[in-house]
Structure formats: C-alpha cells, structure tokens
Amino acid sequence: MVKAALLAALLWVFALGASNEEEMVLEKVHSILEENNYKRNEAFIKIIFSPYEDFVTQERVDSLKVVETLKKNGLLDLFFDKPTRIVLEFKTNGTPLFFVKIVGDTLRKIGYYRYVTDSSLYDNSEFVWRVAVVSEYAVDPTILQTELEKNGCSIVDISRSSKKEWSYVVDMQNAHLDVEALQSGFEKELKRSLYPYWFDVSSIRKLRIVSKGRNRWYPDISFYDRKLHLVKVIQRNRRMFDVSVVIPKNATYIKISDIYTMKNIKDKMVLRPSGYR
Numbered sequence: 001m002v003k004a005a006l007l008a009a010l011l012w013v014f015a016l017g018a019s020n021e022e023e024m025v026l027e028k029v030h031s032i033l034e035e036n037n038y039k040r041n042e043a044f045i046k047i048i049f050s051p052y053e054d055f056v057t058q059e060r061v062d063s064l065k066v067v068e069t070l071k072k073n074g075l076l077d078l079f080f081d082k083p084t085r086i087v088l089e090f091k092t093n094g095t096p097l098f099f100v101k102i103v104g105d106t107l108r109k110i111g112y113y114r115y116v117t118d119s120s121l122y123d124n125s126e127f128v129w130r131v132a133v134v135s136e137y138a139v140d141p142t143i144l145q146t147e148l149e150k151n152g153c154s155i156v157d158i159s160r161s162s163k164k165e166w167s168y169v170v171d172m173q174n175a176h177l178d179v180e181a182l183q184s185g186f187e188k189e190l191k192r193s194l195y196p197y198w199f200d201v202s203s204i205r206k207l208r209i210v211s212k213g214r215n216r217w218y219p220d221i222s223f224y225d226r227k228l229h230l231v232k233v234i235q236r237n238r239r240m241f242d243v244s245v246v247i248p249k250n251a252t253y254i255k256i257s258d259i260y261t262m263k264n265i266k267d268k269m270v271l272r273p274s275g276y277r
Contacts, residue, residue, distance in 0.1 A: 021052040031159040063158035094172030098228035182273040190269040196257035205275025212267035223251035
C-alpha cells in the first residue's frame with residue numbers, strides 16, 4: 001500500500017514537471033508568434049515541440065532553439081510586403097557604451113546600416129536600448145546570435161509584442177570586440193572606410209600610423225580598456241602624414257578616426273606595430 005502511494009506521488013511529480021515545461025515552452029512560442037498564427041497552428045505546435053523538456057535548460061526556455069524550430073517548420077514569418085519600421089529592443093546588464101558598440105556593429109554586419117536610437121534607459125542594473133530600422137524583413141534571431149557570438153555575447157531570451165517589435169536579452173559576461181589584433185612587426189594596410197578603424201592593441205607597445213599623400217587626415221586616436229572605458233585621446237587639429245603613439249598600459253582597443261570626417265581619408269593608411277607588452 002505504501003509502495004503504491006509512493007509510486008503515485010512520483011508519477012504526480014513527474015506529470016507536474018512535464019506540465020510546467022509544456023506551459024513554459026508554449027508560453028514562449030506564444031510570445032514569438034502572432035495570436036492568429038499560434039491559434040491556427042496550435043495542434044501542430046504541440047507536436048513539433050514535444051518532448052517539451054528538450055527546450056528547457058536549467059529551468060529556462062531556450063528561446064533560440066524555439067525560434068529555430070519555428071523557422072524549420074515554416075511558422076515564423078519575418079518578411080513584409082513593403083519597407084516597414086521595425087523596433088528592436090536590447091537588454092543587458094553590461095556596460096552601455098560597450099553594448100551599443102557591439103550591437104551597432106552586429107546590425108551593420110547583417111545588413112542594417114541605417115538604424116536610429118528610439119530610446120535608451122540605464123538604471124545601474126540594466127541597460128535597455130531600443131533602435132528602429134526600416135526594412136522589408138525583420139531581423140533573423142539566429143543570424144543575430146551567430147554575429148553576437150563573435151563578440152563573446154549570447155542571446156538568453158527572445159520575445160516580441162508584434163511582428164514589428166522584438167525584444168532581446170543579451171548576456172555580455174564574456175564580451176569582447178570582434179576586431180583584428182595588431183602584432184609587433186606585422187604591417188597592416190588600411191583601405192578607405194566610412195567608419196573609424198578599430199583594432200586590438202593589447203599585445204603591442206607602440207604604433208606608427210602613416211597616412212598616404214591624397215589623405216587630409218586630422219588625427220583622432222582613442223584608446224579604450226577591455227570594457228570600452230575611455231583611457232586616452234590624441235587629437236591633432238592639423239593635417240598629419242606620420243603619427244607615432246605609445247600604447248597606454250591598460251589599453252586594449254584603439255580607434256583611429258578623423259576629427260572632422262572619415263571622408264578626409266581618400267587613400268591608404270599603413271599601421272606599423274612594434275614592441276611587446
């Protein structure tokens with residue numbers, strides 16, 4: 001009798017756990033799909049997400065796995081009939097400037113060059129950055145994750161309030177910039193760019209920057225630590241062709257730009273790193 005009661009209790013616990021996992025997963029699917037789409041395909045959704053425990057890790061739903069499953073089964077529509085304003089909300093507990101740099105670079109890499117800040121909020125524990133883009137398709141979360149991973153970041157949660165508004169929670173614990181590291185003795189030639197040049201300078205002591213003849217370069221050189229806090233700025237309000245700098249001890253990154261506009265750089269720039277740290 002006791003054994004029977006114990007077995008019944010265990011079965012009830014397992015059933016409750018399965019029920020909780022089912023509820024968690026379906027709630028997440030519901031938060032990603034539009035209401036009509038969810039209701040129309042509810043039976044199919046329950047089939048493709050079974051067993052539900054496969055989508056739950058450490059009591060958290062794997063949002064990316066949910067999105068991948070929806071895409072694979074043709075349930076996630078990311079396209080619009082015409083260019084549409086889309087709002088993307090990003091949340092993190094990391095450094096705001098570092099986060100904006102990483103996400104901004106990521107958006108450009110996946111084709112969203114023209115985005116504008118819709119709003120931002122920082123309350124010492126969480127930074128929320130909302131950006132707006134105009135596009136014929138919404139950001140593919142799986143592609144976004146692939147690019148963020150190159151910067152040591154990962155998406156831990158995804159939701160959307162409508163087809164035009166998506167929200168992402170991003171873990172920045174292991175964040176770093178996805179930029180080339182300069183090595184002593186290895187010359188680097190820079191091509192013309194509309195954006196500042198960024199490099200990892202954590203392993204060199206000195207850097208010589210040579211500007212070719214057609215450039216009208218007015219140096220704007222900034223150094224940052226590994227969390228992208230500003231360390232030092234060097235600016236020259238006159239045209240320069242050859243600049244040598246000593247890398248600050250706590251600097252990890254360098255940004256090379258122009259005081260006025262990157263359009264002043266019409267020709268090549270050459271970097272000549274030297275020394276070791």
